[in-house]
Every structure is written in C-alpha cells, then in structure tokens.
Amino acid sequence: MILDVIVRSLRQRDRLIPVEALLGNCDGSRMPDVVAELLTPAIAEKLLEVCPTAAFGIEEHEGHRCLQLSYGQCIGCGKCMEAGQGSVIAAQRFDWCGVAKPETVRSWDIDARAEITPHVPSPEQARGQIHSLLQRALNIRQLDAGSCNGCEMEITALTNPYYDLERFGIHFVASPKHADMLLVTGPVTRNMADAVRATYEAVPAPKLVIAVGACGCSGGVFAGSHAIVGAVDAVIPVDGYIPGCPPTPAMLAAGILAVLRRRIAK
Amino acid sequence: MKENAPGVSQNGGTPPEAVLAIPQTKQGAVARLVTIFGSLGITGDKRVHYVFDAGDSDYREIVRPGDRPLDSIARSVPAAAWYEREIHDQYGIEFVGQPDPRPLIFHDNWPDAVHPMVDPVDDVPWSNREYRFLQVEGEGIAEVAVGPVHAGVIEPGHFRFSVVGDTVLHLELRHFYTHKGTEKLFEGSSVAAAAMLAESVSGDNCFAHAACYSQAVENAYGIDIPARASAIRLIGLELERLVCHISDVGGLCTDVGFGVAAAYAARIKESLLQASSQCCGTRYWRGIAAPGGLRFDFDSSKVFALSQCVAQAHRDFSDLARLILETPSIQNRFETAGILSLKAARDLAVVGVVARASGMDLDVRRNHPYGRYGLYQFEVPVTHYGDVMARAKIRIAEAAISARLIQETAAALPEGSVSVPILVQGEVRSSSAVESPRGELYYWLEARDGKLTRCHIKSPSFQNWPAMPPAVAGNIIADFPLINKSFNLSYSGCDR
Numbered sequence A: 001m002i003l004d005v006i007v008r009s010l011r012q013r014d015r016l017i018p019v020e021a022l023l024g025n026c027d028g029s030r031m032p033d034v035v036a037e038l039l040t041p042a043i044a045e046k047l048l049e050v051c052p053t054a055a056f057g058i059e060e061h062e063g064h065r066c067l068q069l070s071y072g073q074c075i076g077c078g079k080c081m082e083a084g085q086g087s088v089i090a091a092q093r094f095d096w097c098g099v100a101k102p103e104t105v106r107s108w109d110i111d112a113r114a115e116i117t118p119h120v121p122s123p124e125q126a127r128g129q130i131h132s133l134l135q136r137a138l139n140i141r142q143l144d145a146g147s148c149n150g151c152e153m154e155i156t157a158l159t160n161p162y163y164d165l166e167r168f169g170i171h172f173v174a175s176p177k178h179a180d181m182l183l184v185t186g187p188v189t190r191n192m193a194d195a196v197r198a199t200y201e202a203v204p205a206p207k208l209v210i211a212v213g214a215c216g217c218s219g220g221v222f223a224g225s226h227a228i229v230g231a232v233d234a235v236i237p238v239d240g241y242i243p244g245c246p247p248t249p250a251m252l253a254a255g256i257l258a259v260l261r262r263r264i265a266k
Numbered sequence B: 001m002k003e004n005a006p007g008v009s010q011n012g013g014t015p016p017e018a019v020l021a022i023p024q025t026k027q028g029a030v031a032r033l034v035t036i037f038g039s040l041g042i043t044g045d046k047r048v049h050y051v052f053d054a055g056d057s058d059y060r061e062i063v064r065p066g067d068r069p070l071d072s073i074a075r076s077v078p079a080a081a082w083y084e085r086e087i088h089d090q091y092g093i094e095f096v097g098q099p100d101p102r103p104l105i106f107h108d109n110w111p112d113a114v115h116p117m118v119d120p121v122d123d124v125p126w127s128n129r130e131y132r133f134l135q136v137e138g139e140g141i142a143e144v145a146v147g148p149v150h151a152g153v154i155e156p157g158h159f160r161f162s163v164v165g166d167t168v169l170h171l172e173l174r175h176f177y178t179h180k181g182t183e184k185l186f187e188g189s190s191v192a193a194a195a196m197l198a199e200s201v202s203g204d205n206c207f208a209h210a211a212c213y214s215q216a217v218e219n220a221y222g223i224d225i226p227a228r229a230s231a232i233r234l235i236g237l238e239l240e241r242l243v244c245h246i247s248d249v250g251g252l253c254t255d256v257g258f259g260v261a262a263a264y265a266a267r268i269k270e271s272l273l274q275a276s277s278q279c280c281g282t283r284y285w286r287g288i289a290a291p292g293g294l295r296f297d298f299d300s301s302k303v304f305a306l307s308q309c310v311a312q313a314h315r316d317f318s319d320l321a322r323l324i325l326e327t328p329s330i331q332n333r334f335e336t337a338g339i340l341s342l343k344a345a346r347d348l349a350v351v352g353v354v355a356r357a358s359g360m361d362l363d364v365r366r367n368h369p370y371g372r373y374g375l376y377q378f379e380v381p382v383t384h385y386g387d388v389m390a391r392a393k394i395r396i397a398e399a400a401i402s403a404r405l406i407q408e409t410a411a412a413l414p415e416g417s418v419s420v421p422i423l424v425q426g427e428v429r430s431s432s433a434v435e436s437p438r439g440e441l442y443y444w445l446e447a448r449d450g451k452l453t454r455c456h457i458k459s460p461s462f463q464n465w466p467a468m469p470p471a472v473a474g475n476i477i478a479d480f481p482l483i484n485k486s487f488n489l490s491y492s493g494c495d496r
Helices: A002-011 A041-050 A079-083 A126-133 A150-157 A193-202 A213-218 A249-265 B078-091 B182-186 B195-199 B203-220 B227-255 B259-280 B300-326 B328-334 B342-347 B352-357 B388-411 B460-472 B477-487 B491-495
Strands: A032-034 A056-061 A064-070 A088-090 A105-109 A138-144 A170-172 A181-185 A208-212 A228-230 A240-242 B032-040 B046-053 B060-065 B141-146 B158-164 B167-174 B427-436 B439-448 B451-458
Touching: A002 B259, A002 B300, A032 A064, A041 A056, A041 A064, A041 A079, A056 A105, A079 A088, A138 A150, A138 A193, A138 A249, A150 A181, A150 A213, A150 A249, A150 B203, A150 B259, A181 A193, A181 A213, A181 A249, A208 A213, A208 A249, A213 A240, A240 A249, B032 B078, B032 B439, B032 B451, B046 B439, B078 B460, B158 B477, B167 B460, B167 B477, B182 B195, B182 B451, B195 B203, B203 B227, B203 B427, B203 B439, B227 B259, B227 B300, B227 B388, B227 B427, B227 B477, B259 B300, B300 B328, B300 B388, B328 B388, B328 B477, B342 B460, B352 B388, B352 B439, B352 B460, B388 B477, B439 B460, B451 B460, B460 B477, B460 B491
Parallel strands: A138 A170, A138 A181, A181 A208, A208 A240
Antiparallel strands: A032 A088, A056 A064, A064 A105, B032 B046, B046 B060, B141 B158, B158 B167, B427 B439, B439 B451
C-alpha cells in the first residue's frame, strides 16, 4: 500500500532537470526566431500577413525598414515558419522570459539583414546566478484572470519531480496575503477585473507581478473581445513578462528567476 | 466507411418550427439534450437551435424562430436551464416560464440591454446590476462564500455553500468569470484560421477542440481527410485523454493528502508531455489539427517512440492505480463521497466520465463514431455508484483503453499525405461531435464564402457543472475539493 508506493518511487531514477538545462530552454514552446541573413522585404510583408495575432510589424528606424517581432503577442502557431522560406525557424534558445515590456520586442534591419542591438545569450553562469538567489524564499500566488487553463497546466508542472521549483525556495501559496509575487495568467476578463485588482491590493509590498502567456502579455487570441479588459498590465502594474502559448515549465522557471534576480540587483 | 460522421446537419434550410416537440428514444424516453443555441438568419431574424440525441446515428436538430418569446423547456428538461439563460444573455431572446431568469454569462458589470450577438459591443458601458444568490433560511444555517480566486493553481469561479455545521445543504455556482466572448470572436474569422481559437477554449483539451472544430469544417464541405491524418488525430485525442486521466487521478490523491502518489502521477504525465514535445514539437498538441487534416506530417519513427513511451506510462500508471485503490484511507475518502444519482445525471444530461460513473452508457466514439473509431473494438466502462471512487475507477479503466488504442494505431500507421485542400465557398452549416477527455464536445458552425458567421461550442463542462450541486449536497464541506476534482470540469471551457 503506501509503503509500496514509496518503495516504487525510491526505485525511480532521479528526474530533476539541472538549472543550467532550464534557463534558455524553450523545447515544446514553438517560439520563433528570425534568421536575419535570409530576410527580404517581400518575406517581411508576408510574415505580417500570416501572423494571426499581429506579432510582426514593420517600422522605419533611422531610414531603414525594420522587422519587429513582439514575443508577448506570439502564440507559437508556426504560420511564420511556414511562410518565411527559411527566414523564420523554431528558436533553439529563448532568453526573453521575465524581461520588461520593451525587451519583449526584437527588431531586424531588413536591408542590412542584421538584428538591431542583437541579443547576446547570457554567459553560462546560471548556477552562480542561482546561488546568489538562494538563502531566500519566494512565495508565489498564481492568479487566473481569465486564462484557457493551458498556462495553469504548465504552472502546475513546475512542482513535478522534473522541475521541482521548491528547490529554489520558491513556493506556491494559497493566499495573496502570504505572497511576494503574483503570477497572472490569461487576458483580464470584464468579470475578473475587480477580483484581479482586489488580489493585487491584498499582496504585501513589494508586490512583484509577472504576466504569463500570450494572453497575459498582450491579450493573445482574445485581444479585442468585448468580454475582456485587456492584458494584465491594463489592470495592474507588471514587472516582467513570460511569453508563450503556453510557456513551458522551463520558460516559467527561467522567467520567475529572472524577475527575482532583477529585483535583488536593485 | 465515412470518415467524418456525424454528418452535415440537414435542417439549416428548413422553415423553423413553432412548437417544440421534444424527440423521444425508441424506448419512449425523452431524448438526451445535447445543446441549445441561438443564431441569426440572413435577414437578421433570431433562431433557436435545439439538438437532441435520440439514440440514432445522427443527432436531431430542431430550429425555432426566436423573434418572439419562446416557452422554456427547463421544467421538463432541466438540462436546458443554463442554455436558455445563455441564449437570453447573448441574443436577448425571452424564455417564458424559465425557473431562473437571472443573467448567466454576464455579471453585475454588464448592462441589461446589451446582447453581444445582436448589438454593437464597442465601448460597452460598465454597469452595476444586482445579483441575488439563492437564500437558504433556517436555524443554524451559515453561508460560506468561496472564490472567484481560489486557494491554489485553479481557474476562477464562485461557490456559495449553505451549511449546517459541516454539512452542505445547498451549493450555488456562479461561474463565467473567465467568459471571453469566444463564440463572438469566431464570427468573421476565416474557417481555416479559427482552429487556433478553438484550441484556446479549454487549454488542457486543446486538441479535442481543434479536432472537433476541424471535423465540423470538413463535414461542412463534404471532405474526407486522408487516413494518415485521421490516425494521427486519433493518437492525439487518446493521448490527451490519457494525460488528463492520469493527471486527474493524481489530483484526487493531492486532495486527500496522498502526496507521494500525486507526485508519481505528475511524473508519468510529464513523461508523456515531453514525449509529445519530442514527437511533434508541442507538449499539448497545439497547432497540429487544422481543417483538411494536419498542419504537417509526423515522422513515423517519432510516433513509434511516442507509442513506446505511452506503453511505459501505461505500465507505471496501472501499477500506481492498483496501489492507490488498495489503500484503505483512499477507499475511505473516495467511497460514498459526492454521489450523483442516475436520475440527476439524466435530468441534467451530463456527459463523459461523470455520466458513465452514474450509470449512463454513452460515449461519442462508440455511439456516433468519427474519424477511425469505427474501425476499433473498445469497451466503454460504466458503473452505477456515482461517487468519487466510481469516477476514479472509470478514469483508470479508460486510461488503459486509450493507451491500447494509441499503440494499435501507431503500430499500423497508414502511409500517405496528411492534408487535403478545402475549397471554401458558398453557404454551409454543419456540426461535429468528439468524445473529449471530459465528455461529449460538439461544434456547430455556419459559414459564408469561407468566413464563419456563427460557431457554437457545446462544451462538456458547461453541461456537467450544474450536476455538481446535487452531488455535493449532503456531504461535508471538507469533501468539496475532492468531489470537485473527481468531476474535473474546465471553467474556461464552460465560460468560453
């Protein structure tokens, strides 16, 4: 009976994913990356046309035409990869979890075929960075503002034996009054707007807020609906954004740690 | 074999019926209500569609004019109550004699006079209506209000318990906190693109929604999808069921404080999600099903690897399930908790695991076979106890059947293409049903020249939520989380 269950669990090999393998990992998220060398004006126009959530844009920047990709709007549907003739591929690495809003947008100079302020992957000092976070605890209250429950499934997965967020001293709590951080999913619906504000009010300062998923970051596929108010930042202040539809547990873990790191560095 | 039964609805063009004659089964019983929804004719006239399952191979659809008040059928068919309230909120159609005329999907902030399916919805003003909960009066009765924000990683909804001591006398649900106006968002969308909206109706059942929507489009244009696409869809649908059932049994263990078993179930579930990610690049099979088949072909060797992982997960889960069911403290908590009687189940026309645990023998895969289900022989587990244990046992039995179906299909995966082009033109109406992990999921759609003019989603959660109060009444309030978990309904799927 219960002893049998424990014996079976002890026989299992260790599934814990080391922190180095979590940060930057976006397997299963279908987030896109742009191969700047292959960009042409025609392809850029095509990307704008096929994207269902208007995540792509074209803007003038110092006399150059620039392709912009807003990860907060991307639902990872892969239409751009189908239409991009090789210029859009599935991202091998993703470092835009937990970043501030302006950083969720990347730009490429279409004529020069290069990224503007290209992203340099953070040095592989993950373990050291995480060590600086240890000896602390973080209490998270998850708040569903109208999500489809896809993000909830992945947040729940954070506590399974593969991701085990508790190893970082991070703990999900039942009350906003016990929380340091709100992890808010979904577009904020009209029917949830008051509850979202009240929950935010109940969190003691400093209130950290992360908007999770395409809906939390931008409204996602529900942007423009009569029944929603908007993205999370339309209702309460947001410290960091975790894109994805839904973000994978690795992306969630990376995003939570990134926001925490920024907070401690302040 | 027809790949996409149940077929195109026949009566979109027939004149509406003035009086509703509720269909009967061959045995003379009232047919099971599948759904009721509103639509607009080409001249803007309101219509109400009633869909019943009378035990035939196709569903029976009856259309009535909705421009004048209609008589409510909620007193004779209690399952109709929420549908009528929803149609009133969406279309402003009156139902005379409706036992509960309160708004359903819109809350205090929504003005009475705005019905989004017929009225403009730009800048709808914020209003402050009053909502009255049912009051239970008497000595020693206390009210316990829970939600919309719950303690845990759970979706939002409000529960109002009237209790005497620990015992729940009455539970009133107030949902639709996650109402996102999804049915309205479908309107004007191209039939090809809307599959991704369907995927976001209920995230953990996203593949069932995408497949059901795609099937409805294929039925509308009379298209048979290639055998390979159909087989891969079957794998996706059964994998989703397997993942959900493993997750739900683990969740039941969490709710009775059996943490080791819960972690064990979470591990098995995660192994399947990672195998999916390896197989098709997405953990929950998003962005795969589309009208006409699949968005891309699968590597047969990767499907085989997935099927091996399923075999391992099945072995691990059956071992775990046996241990869980043999644990006396589990038996003590699960047995006799949250009994849903067969009568209540029939009255409320519940579907899925909840129905089968209360003695209703129904499964869309067998009763209205679609895709490749007609090619397989499989058992539909049914029991009559209707308690938490019954629902847990049905889930465990179904997980084993799903694992077998995945392995059989993967072992004989047809070759060929995975998609056929669809020429979207003209005016079409059609429907489709799929047995999602939570039960019968039904899409009805209407399109003109490739653009959707109406898409209705009957979600199993919308159907099953009203069965929660009768199952909870008489139990202690501390058992509510367990009973709720044993139903495992989606809030977003219900609220849409």
